[in-house]
Amino acid sequence: MNSYHHQRTNLMKLFRLLISILLTFVILIGFTPSALAFCGFYVAKADSKLYNKASQIVIARKDNRTLLTMANDYQGNVKDFAMVVPVPTVLEEEQVQVGKPKIIERLDAFSAPRLVEYFDEDPCAPVMYDRALESAAPPPAPAPQARKRSNRDLGVTVEAQFNVGEYDIVILSAKESRGLERWLRGNGYKIPRGAKRLLNPYIRQKMKFFVAKVNLEKFDENGYQKLRPLQISYESNKFMLPIRLGMVNSTSEQDLIAYILSPKGQAELINYRTAKIPSNMNIPVYVKQEFGDFYKSMFQTSYTKEDKKVAFLEYAWDMSNCDPCSADPLSREELKDAGVFWLDNNPNEIAPPGFPSRRPPSSNVFITRLHVRYTRDKFPEDLMFQETSNRKNFQGRYVLQHPYTGKTNCKAGRQYKKSLRKRFEKEAQTLARLTNWNIQDIRQKMKLEEQASGSFWQGILSWFGM
Amino acid sequence: MLFKDIRDYQILYLSLFLLLGISTRDWTLRPSMILVAIATSLITQSLLTLIVNRWSFTTNKKENKQHKQYKTNIRSPLITSLGISLLLRADYPTTMFFAAASAITSKFIFKLEDKHFFNPANFGIISALVITPDAWVSPGQWGEDWWYGLLFIGAGGMILHRIGRWDTTAAFLGFYALLEAIRNFWLDWTWDVYLHRLMSGSLLLFALFMVTDPRSIPNSRTGRLTWAACIALLTFILRNNFYLSTAVFWALFALAPFTVLLDQLWKASRFSWTVNSVSASVSRRDIQ
Numbered sequence: 001m002n003s004y005h006h007q008r009t010n011l012m013k014l015f016r017l018l019i020s021i022l023l024t025f026v027i028l029i030g031f032t033p034s035a036l037a038f039c040g041f042y043v044a045k046a047d048s049k050l051y052n053k054a055s056q057i058v059i060a061r062k063d064n065r066t067l068l069t070m071a072n073d074y075q076g077n078v079k080d081f082a083m084v085v086p087v088p089t090v091l092e093e094e095q096v097q098v099g100k101p102k103i104i105e106r107l108d109a110f111s112a113p114r115l116v117e118y119f120d121e122d123p124c125a126p127v128m129y130d131r132a133l134e135s136a137a138p139p140p141a142p143a144p145q146a147r148k149r150s151n152r153d154l155g156v157t158v159e160a161q162f163n164v165g166e167y168d169i170v171i172l173s174a175k176e177s178r179g180l181e182r183w184l185r186g187n188g189y190k191i192p193r194g195a196k197r198l199l200n201p202y203i204r205q206k207m208k209f210f211v212a213k214v215n216l217e218k219f220d221e222n223g224y225q226k227l228r229p230l231q232i233s234y235e236s237n238k239f240m241l242p243i244r245l246g247m248v249n250s251t252s253e254q255d256l257i258a259y260i261l262s263p264k265g266q267a268e269l270i271n272y273r274t275a276k277i278p279s280n281m282n283i284p285v286y287v288k289q290e291f292g293d294f295y296k297s298m299f300q301t302s303y304t305k306e307d308k309k310v311a312f313l314e315y316a317w318d319m320s321n322c323d324p325c326s327a328d329p330l331s332r333e334e335l336k337d338a339g340v341f342w343l344d345n346n347p348n349e350i351a352p353p354g355f356p357s358r359r360p361p362s363s364n365v366f367i368t369r370l371h372v373r374y375t376r377d378k379f380p381e382d383l384m385f386q387e388t389s390n391r392k393n394f395q396g397r398y399v400l401q402h403p404y405t406g407k408t409n410c411k412a413g414r415q416y417k418k419s420l421r422k423r424f425e426k427e428a429q430t431l432a433r434l435t436n437w438n439i440q441d442i443r444q445k446m447k448l449e450e451q452a453s454g455s456f457w458q459g460i461l462s463w464f465g466m
Numbered sequence: 467m468l469f470k471d472i473r474d475y476q477i478l479y480l481s482l483f484l485l486l487g488i489s490t491r492d493w494t495l496r497p498s499m500i501l502v503a504i505a506t507s508l509i510t511q512s513l514l515t516l517i518v519n520r521w522s523f524t525t526n527k528k529e530n531k532q533h534k535q536y537k538t539n540i541r542s543p544l545i546t547s548l549g550i551s552l553l554l555r556a557d558y559p560t561t562m563f564f565a566a567a568s569a570i571t572s573k574f575i576f577k578l579e580d581k582h583f584f585n586p587a588n589f590g591i592i593s594a595l596v597i598t599p600d601a602w603v604s605p606g607q608w609g610e611d612w613w614y615g616l617l618f619i620g621a622g623g624m625i626l627h628r629i630g631r632w633d634t635t636a637a638f639l640g641f642y643a644l645l646e647a648i649r650n651f652w653l654d655w656t657w658d659v660y661l662h663r664l665m666s667g668s669l670l671l672f673a674l675f676m677v678t679d680p681r682s683i684p685n686s687r688t689g690r691l692t693w694a695a696c697i698a699l700l701t702f703i704l705r706n707n708f709y710l711s712t713a714v715f716w717a718l719f720a721l722a723p724f725t726v727l728l729d730q731l732w733k734a735s736r737f738s739w740t741v742n743s744v745s746a747s748v749s750r751r752d753i754q
Contacts, residue, residue: 199652200654201655204654221580237708240709271606271662272604310609386602388555392557
């Protein structure tokens with residue numbers, strides 16, 4: 001009799017598994033036309049708004065051509081805004097553009113770590129249903145600054161000077177850092193102390209300086225509320241991002257989220273280790289209400305565990321699809337806005353919205369989302385990248401498995417209830433390990449004590465075959 | 467029997483690194499790829515040994531000698547495939563197959579007397595990078611942990627001490643470190659940038675395991691030192707002027723053929739794997 005019971009539960013499990021697989025299949029295939037409104041089981045995302053000082057950049061790169069978009073989330077008075085970025089070549093007017101602010105938000109939303117949820121079916125009558133819910137994530141942040149005056153010759157050459165949108169752009173080359181520093185100060189840029197020494201290596205490597213500030217007249221004229229991102233393009237074998245200048249006087253942690261778009265495959269750092277963020281973990285369902293906090297704590301824990309010196313891979317995916325989607329895939333136009341310049345030759349590469357194909361179509365845009373939290377002591381060198389041919393998909397994905405809450409009046413049901421206890425405890429431990437939160441607090445929030453005693457009694461009852 | 471041959475240590479250490487990599491570094495390391503590399507290397511080695519022996523058997527008819535050559539060498543292809551597995555990444559097993567097969571084949575083709583002048587693993591890596599579309603090398607994946615550095619140095623040091631080719635490693639690393647120091651000084655970077663650049667696990671791995679292979683480096687000490695310094699210089703140029711992330715491999719590949727020239731310039735006695743010099747003549751033959 002016992003073995004019969006055992007067999008039955010096994011059959012039940014198999015049946016449940018089959019149903020789940022079938023249903024997943026049905027949802028992916030049958031429901032795809034509405035996929036834009038309802039994409040898989042996505043419930044929440046942990047996007048860049050979580051971090052206080054997160055800079056975001058988009059690098060679209062093919063061969064040695066780079067299109068770099070720098071997000072501007074500067075919160076202070078726009079008249080104080082200025083940026084100095086070392087660039088590999090002199091940039092002419094046509095190489096600098098103002099990007100659409102929306103595009104970075106789109107990339108962020110598309111690639112953000114995501115929370116998905118599944119619902120257990122009634123273990124007595126395996127009729128399954130799934131649904132998706134949506135909820136949003138937390139608030140925004142500030143950036144660097146400087147100002148204006150006149151021009152003098154200090155070994156500094158103004159290679160180009162032009163105006164793009166609300167920005168005044170100057171491209172400088174310099175012979176030595178003292179001259180450059182004086183020029184910048186003389187022209188009203190507030191250069192932090194200690195910057196002089198840091199300018200030297202870039203000057204010696206014959207890099208140029210891209211200096212931007214806001215043209216107030218244009219800014220008012222156009223009536224923009226916020227500064228738009230700057231987009232620059234250049235040809236160079238250098239695939240790097242200068243981070244040292246941003247750390248002149250700061251010892252605090254800074255967040256950088258880089259979206260790297262390449263026709264080839266995943267990008268990675270070559271001078272620091274790139275680690276994957278923990279993913280595909282089952283966590284307690286209550287985390288749905290605090291997914292932002294969860295992700296922040298989890299990131300911090302992983303970051304500390306890796307000794308604060310690795311870059312985290314949060315997303316690596318072929319951009320023609322997503323599963324589950326935390327936002328609609330980018331349209332062709334949006335990809336172009338993001339800097340993808342190699343689309344023209346292949347008009348059918350991107351799946352048209354609302355019509356994702358069954359097998360993952362291979363587009364020629366692969367996105368890598370790298371999240372680097374850097375400090376002066378652990379990241380002494382600028383970030384150097386390379387694109388690899390690795391086309392393996394990866395996403396930060398966290399799973400909520402809702403238990404069945406209805407009545408269960410069969411043996412399988414009691415077995416199921418019993419198994420829940422173990423499952424919840426495992427989820428609690430996973431959560432504690434990932435976030436470093438107190439396990440007792442987690443258990444309390446999950447109301448595990450009640451659950452535990454409930455299933456304990458049920459365990460005894462089932463022991464007597466009731 | 468085990469650990470009589472120095473290469474057993476190499477095999478042990480390389481496998482240890484692979485295991486460490488799989489368990490702690492969450493790389494793109496995949497056991498299936500490692501298996502493909504090992505199997506391909508072993509099969510290619512035995513097939514080619516067979517072919518070469520048959521062929522020389524019919525042409526030379528030196529029976530006694532040939533019989534010994536039938537004993538297929540396992541250590542060398544194993545080391546080669548472990549090296550490839552550690553350093554090369556690929557999307558498809560076919561690429562791994564190609565890399566391992568070309569690595570072993572290179573030993574049979576590019577050889578002079580009984581010395582092959584390309585390091586087989588290096589040859590395999592370069593040919594996969596050039597010919598296949600999906601191969602890559604992840605120089606950053608080793609990280610810069612001191613712990614790893616020490617482990618590498620300790621392990622490598624032991625091996626090198628025993629095979630007596632530590633001078634190549636020292637010359638390569640020393641000269642490279644010097645060049646980077648000069649560059650760092652000239653660029654006016656802080657010295658932690660310099661240390662960070664040198665603390666690269668893959669650079670050490672290369673210096674300890676690839677540039678030291680006695681089968682493919684010059685015989686005389688002067689030759690080796692010159693050669694190692696040239697590789698360091700070329701690596702430095704490729705890395706800093708051409709921004710090649712695979713600079714070391716290209717440098718070794720480009721300079722490998724010069725071992726022949728250097729051997730002509732500085733003649734020296736040939737190296738043997740076995741500690742015991744009496745058995746040197748045997749090991750000479752089953753080395754392929």
